[in-house]
Amino acid sequence: MARVALIMGGALISGDYLLSGCTTDTDNKKETAKTKSADKAPPKLAEVLDAKQISFMNEVGETILPATKTPGAKAADVGSFMAVMVRDCYTPKDQKIFIEGLTKLDEAAKKQGGKDFLSLDAAQRTKLLTALDAEQKQYSKTKTLEQPNHYFRMFKELTLLGFFTSEPGATKALRYNPVPGKYDGDVPYKKGDRAWATT
Amino acid sequence: MEKNTYDAIVIGSGISGGMAAKELTEKGLKTIMLERGRNIEHVKDYVNANKNPWELPHRGGKTQQMIKDYPVLGRDYTLNESNLDYWVNEKESPYKEDKPFDWFRGYHVGGRSLMWGRQSYRLSDYDFTANAKDGIAVDWPIRYEDLAPWYSRVEKFAGISGSRENLPQLPDGDFMPPMEMNVVEKDVAARIKKNYEHRRMIIGRTANITQPHNNRVNCQYRNKCWLGCPFGAYFSTQSATLPAAVATGNLTLRPFSIVTKILYDKDTKRAKGVEVLDAETNQTYEYFAKVIFLNASALNSAWVLMNSATDVWPEGLGSSSGELGHNLMDHHFRAGAHGDMPGYEDKYVYGRRANGIYIPRYRNLFGDKRDYIRGFGYQGSAGREGWSRDIAEMSIGGDYKDALTEPGKWTMGITGFGETLPYHDNRTYLSKTDKDKWGLPILVMDATIRENEQKMRIDMMEDAKEMLEKAGLENVKTYNNGYVLGGGIHEMGTARMGRDPKTSVLNKHNQVWDAPNVYVTDGAAMTSAACQNPSLTYMALTARAVDHAVSEMKKQNI
Numbered sequence: 001m002a003r004v005a006l007i008m009g010g011a012l013i014s015g016d017y018l019l020s021g022c023t024t025d026t027d028n029k030k031e032t033a034k035t036k037s038a039d040k041a042p043p044k045l046a047e048v049l050d051a052k053q054i055s056f057m058n059e060v061g062e063t064i065l066p067a068t069k070t071p072g073a074k075a076a077d078v079g080s081f082m083a084v085m086v087r088d089c090y091t092p093k094d095q096k097i098f099i100e101g102l103t104k105l106d107e108a109a110k111k112q113g114g115k116d117f118l119s120l121d122a123a124q125r126t127k128l129l130t131a132l133d134a135e136q137k138q139y140s141k142t143k144t145l146e147q148p149n150h151y152f153r154m155f156k157e158l159t160l161l162g163f164f165t166s167e168p169g170a171t172k173a174l175r176y177n178p179v180p181g182k183y184d185g186d187v188p189y190k191k192g193d194r195a196w197a198t199t
Numbered sequence: 200m201e202k203n204t205y206d207a208i209v210i211g212s213g214i215s216g217g218m219a220a221k222e223l224t225e226k227g228l229k230t231i232m233l234e235r236g237r238n239i240e241h242v243k244d245y246v247n248a249n250k251n252p253w254e255l256p257h258r259g260g261k262t263q264q265m266i267k268d269y270p271v272l273g274r275d276y277t278l279n280e281s282n283l284d285y286w287v288n289e290k291e292s293p294y295k296e297d298k299p300f301d302w303f304r305g306y307h308v309g310g311r312s313l314m315w316g317r318q319s320y321r322l323s324d325y326d327f328t329a330n331a332k333d334g335i336a337v338d339w340p341i342r343y344e345d346l347a348p349w350y351s352r353v354e355k356f357a358g359i360s361g362s363r364e365n366l367p368q369l370p371d372g373d374f375m376p377p378m379e380m381n382v383v384e385k386d387v388a389a390r391i392k393k394n395y396e397h398r399r400m401i402i403g404r405t406a407n408i409t410q411p412h413n414n415r416v417n418c419q420y421r422n423k424c425w426l427g428c429p430f431g432a433y434f435s436t437q438s439a440t441l442p443a444a445v446a447t448g449n450l451t452l453r454p455f456s457i458v459t460k461i462l463y464d465k466d467t468k469r470a471k472g473v474e475v476l477d478a479e480t481n482q483t484y485e486y487f488a489k490v491i492f493l494n495a496s497a498l499n500s501a502w503v504l505m506n507s508a509t510d511v512w513p514e515g516l517g518s519s520s521g522e523l524g525h526n527l528m529d530h531h532f533r534a535g536a537h538g539d540m541p542g543y544e545d546k547y548v549y550g551r552r553a554n555g556i557y558i559p560r561y562r563n564l565f566g567d568k569r570d571y572i573r574g575f576g577y578q579g580s581a582g583r584e585g586w587s588r589d590i591a592e593m594s595i596g597g598d599y600k601d602a603l604t605e606p607g608k609w610t611m612g613i614t615g616f617g618e619t620l621p622y623h624d625n626r627t628y629l630s631k632t633d634k635d636k637w638g639l640p641i642l643v644m645d646a647t648i649r650e651n652e653q654k655m656r657i658d659m660m661e662d663a664k665e666m667l668e669k670a671g672l673e674n675v676k677t678y679n680n681g682y683v684l685g686g687g688i689h690e691m692g693t694a695r696m697g698r699d700p701k702t703s704v705l706n707k708h709n710q711v712w713d714a715p716n717v718y719v720t721d722g723a724a725m726t727s728a729a730c731q732n733p734s735l736t737y738m739a740l741t742a743r744a745v746d747h748a749v750s751e752m753k754k755q756n757i
Contacts, residue, residue: 183550185381
């Protein structure tokens with residue numbers, strides 16, 4: 001309660017859920033000399049993700065959380081959200097992993113079907129990202145704090161955070177009420193009713 | 200000099216300082232309240248209070264720049280873009296740590312009354328007699344009956360919602376109607392009551408009003424308290440004590456006023472005023488008054504006293520006992536358990552309750568005996584999981600997304616808030632070498648929890664697990680997320696009350712033994728910590744001390 005800073009979603013959001021944005025001090029200290037040069041000044045937005053990459057990430061996001069009966073990640077422009085988060089909240093080490101991840105994802109696409117990601121149809125994209133998600137889950141299971149984060153875990157986390165805290169995500173996919181006015185701890189729920197955007 | 204002379208000076212404008220100003224001005228005293236930081240105006244300056252989540256660029260998270268600028272604040276949930284302006288600038292106002300110590304401060308009008316957790320509990324005579332019974336530290340110079348009427352007074356003014364429970368270890372107060380437990384909490388509470396003779400799970404007692412009160416709107420269940428409440432629904436200096444003090448016409452509020460020392464008059468053996476450094480202009484001023492209330496928060500009140508050294512008291516005003524700055528306490532927490540509650544899939548909640556449940560202390564009470572002394576209370580809540588949960592069998596795609604738009608299973612977690620003992624060796628002192636932005640010596644923290652607290656933490660975890668499992672929760676897991684002193688943001692004890700000037704800094708009326716027209720009524724005064732959230736006790740001690748001060752002034756004793 002008082003000790004848990006909840007903005008939206010669940011108790012995890014403010015903590016380690018956003019693993020890349022909440023890197024611990026120890027992690028910072030373990031920055032290698034290789035990435036140290038990036039330490040000097042925070043890069044400008046465009047230096048982290050350009051318009052093309054933002055658009056690419058919107059497609060990745062849309063595959064993770066597509067429009068169904070409610071809008072998807074692209075409608076929430078999660079790509080632009082990611083650009084802000086990677087620029088401001090990621091360590092230089094994680095920024096590098098994220099950006100290299102865009103290329104890695106395309107390489108994986110080519111390996112799967114000989115085409116880059118944007119040339120795949122929706123079903124192929126889903127198949128590819130399902131495989132990458134399985135890969136990151138497996139990797140993250142045994143990953144130690146010192147080992148690098150998996151790029152696809154970053155993509156997925158930022159897609160979820162960006163979408164469900166966005167206006168379309170919070171108000172259309174979820175339910176949002178800025179001023180509830182009262183509390184009722186026992187209301188009926190039936191399958192299909194949407195969850196509250198904020199707790 | 201005349202224009203700088205008042206009947207009373209209040210140092211600090213947080214929970215206890217605001218209360219002191221309100222009580223003093225209502226009794227007719229011309230009062231100046233000195234606040235070291237900027238002003239924050241009620242409602243107008245709560246800049247993020249009405250923003251939607253998507254209007255925050257990082258959705259409330261922390262940036263690398265924030266992590267760099269706020270290395271202390273970043274140790275906990277406290278570092279957050281939504282209310283960053285309410286926390287102290289760590290570069291301007293550093294402190295040193297001989298041992299790790301978390302110090303989360305708010306330097307502005309209202310102090311931490313703007314960001315506090317609002318849980319409000321009375322201490323009982325189990326707490327006031329604990330030191331005497333255990334033969335440690337010193338005995339509290341007061342008992343519950345001394346404070347009970349003052350608890351009532353401040354509860355009625357602040358507006359504390361809660362349920363009456365008739366528990367000897369957690370006396371009932373003058374409450375507004377309680378908030379409600381949710382359906383799972385109600386069932387867990389009933390099972391705990393059935394499973395254990397002396398355990399109860401109750402709704403938290405919180406300084407959120409549940410009915411309109413003194414031109415304040417009742418809680419709207421937004422759960423955004425720490426941004427500042429546009430409805431004034433929780434107790435803060437801005438919502439409650441400041442408007443009351445201003446309404447008397449007797450209050451002067453001076454922001455950007457760092458009190459550097461209390462001016463002590465050797466001839467009268469009284470304080471005659473304070474020296475103020477204007478934080479913006481660096482100019483020095485003196486203010487004079489018959490009575491001074493020191494409410495700068497436990498550590499900074501000790502700082503003001505220590506920095507008020509004279510040739511009479513070379514270690515600071517109030518240092519004659521050797522206890523000033525010592526006996527530093529907090530509440531240790533971040534250890535407990537959580538689990539899943541099966542069923543209730545057809546139940547949900549409406550509204551965001553800015554409150555949780557409370558399980559009052561039961562350890563080392565009612566015949567229970569542990570391998571440590573004192574005890575802890577639990578705070579927690581039950582709720583359905585949101586979109587950030589894992590869905591093991593799903594990966595990505597439309598079905599996954601649609602599943603996340605529905606609430607997940609019910610879970611419940613509780614965390615212990617444990618008493619720390621008053622160890623003489625846990626102390627703060629003035630650095631001889633390091634200074635802040637204004638050239639003032641900074642505090643050094645030299646304090647840690649010890650064996651009693653470590654043993655208690657194990658029990659806090661294991662007992663939480665046992666209790667939750669017996670109440671029907673599954674997959675119950677314990678956790679100990681680590682704790683260093685100060686993290687509870689309940690600093691206490693650095694100028695303790697006592698019965699003997701040789702072993703305490705303050706007497707039973709919160710007067711500094713060495714200067715009886717100086718009253719310290721914030722956390723510094725605490726003789727023991729108990730395990731209840733302490734702010735309500737500071738408010739009650741303050742109201743009681745003001746009453747005493749005014750009566751002593753009438754008798755011309757001070």
